[in-house]
Amino acid sequence: MKTAIIxxxxxxxxxxxxxxxGLNTVMRQNIAAQAGTYGYCGPxxxxxxxxxxxxxxxxxxxxxxxxxTITGQIITMxxxxxxxxxxxxxxxxxxxxxxxxRNLTYGDRDSVGIFQIRGMHGSLExxxxxxxxxxxxxxxxxxxxxWEAMRPGDAAQAVERSAYPDKYxxxxxxxxxxxxxxxxxxxxxxxxxxxxxxxxxxxxxxxAVDQIGKPYVWGAAGPNTxxxxxxxxxxxxxxxxxxxxYSQSQYFQGGTKIPLDQARPGDLIFWGGGRQPxxxxxxxxxxxxxxxxxxxxxxxVVKRAKIWDGGKLVATAIRPGPNVSLV
Numbered sequence: 527m528k529t530a531i532i533x534x535x536x537x538x539x540x541x542x543x544x545x546x547x548g549l550n551t552v553m554r555q556n557i558a559a560q561a562g563t564y565g566y567c568g569p570x571x572x573x574x575x576x577x578x579x580x581x582x583x584x585x586x587x588x589x590x591x592x593x594x595t596i597t598g599q600i601i602t603m604x605x606x607x608x609x610x611x612x613x614x615x616x617x618x619x620x621x622x623x624x625x626x627x628r629n630l631t632y633g634d635r636d637s638v639g640i641f642q643i644r645g646m647h648g649s650l651e652x653x654x655x656x657x658x659x660x661x662x663x664x665x666x667x668x669x670x671x672x673w674e675a676m677r678p679g680d681a682a683q684a685v686e687r688s689a690y691p692d693k694y695x696x697x698x699x700x701x702x703x704x705x706x707x708x709x710x711x712x713x714x715x716x717x718x719x720x721x722x723x724x725x726x727x728x729x730x731x732x733x734a735v736d737q738i739g740k741p742y743v744w745g746a747a748g749p750n751t752x753x754x755x756x757x758x759x760x761x762x763x764x765x766x767x768x769x770x771x772y773s774q775s776q777y778f779q780g781g782t783k784i785p786l787d788q789a790r791p792g793d794l795i796f797w798g799g800g801r802q803p804x805x806x807x808x809x810x811x812x813x814x815x816x817x818x819x820x821x822x823x824x825x826x827v828v829k830r831a832k833i834w835d836g837g838k839l840v841a842t843a844i845r846p847g848p849n850v851s852l853v
């Protein structure tokens with residue numbers, strides 16, 4: 527099935543007489559050669575949430591020639607702009623949800639095109655021009671603060687502002703599959719150049735140690751003030767790993783789930799009402815010997831502390847980094 531999809535794209539490119547809408551072998555090789563040069567690592571940039579491993583391939587098999595050529599141009603233009611494969615993934619997911627990656631001449635109210643762009647953003651002629659639409663999407667995405675740290679579907683929603691914000695997540699597996707098959711990028715997390723896991727944990731802990739004594743401010747993420755999740759996010763960022771900002775997001779989207787009694791230095795430890803992940807309201811960085819570094823509460827400072835229970839300690843820790851568990 528994978529070969530059939532690539533062959534179909536090649537047929538489309540040859541029929542059109544150009545490569546601008548698709549990816550020839552040279553372009554695929556060029557993209558693959560650049561795949562390791564992007565300077566960040568997100569532990570869950572590919573498939574999230576336990577998605578069926580074969581779902582992406584099955585979804586891609588149902589795409590039309592038009593959809594595949596548009597996907598090819600999304601990847602090509604993303605590469606030309608030196609955007610990471612994460613950006614391509616976000617655009618593919620958005621286009622799939624909005625139009626099934628087709629250049630529609632109709633939509634809700636005055637929306638048209640791949641991304642169902644409203645009339646306020648440009649003329650009808652522009653909004654039906656494929657290159658213009660992709661440029662608009664990438665321009666808008668780059669204005670979204672910390673889009674690289676978002677779940678791909680959430681970043682798509684930040685661009686599209688849909689009334690159905692969760693629907694973009696449906697196409698994660700397909701987008702990753704297409705970037706692998708058409709873009710030649712098989713490790714979309716771009717984590718391959720990171721130091722070994724123990725070194726990453728050491729870097730994260732050292733960053734946290736250096737912040738001890740700085741005031742707690744709700745919502746702050748450094749450099750002079752922190753809240754709990756801002757501290758852990760920046761600590762792991764110092765180790766080269768991007769995790770989400772908020773404590774619940776760090777639990778659900780930040781890495782591999784580990785039984786608490788197997789936690790190692792650098793892992794994230796959580797507290798929540800009734801010990802429930804859905805009620806998490808605090809996170810700390812484990813440093814070993816039953817100790818953490820955390821930003822506790824307003825009026826306090828970043829400090830080292832013994833792990834406490836308080837009826838809220840969650841039984842699962844999170845280990846940021848590549849090779850996350852899809853559970």
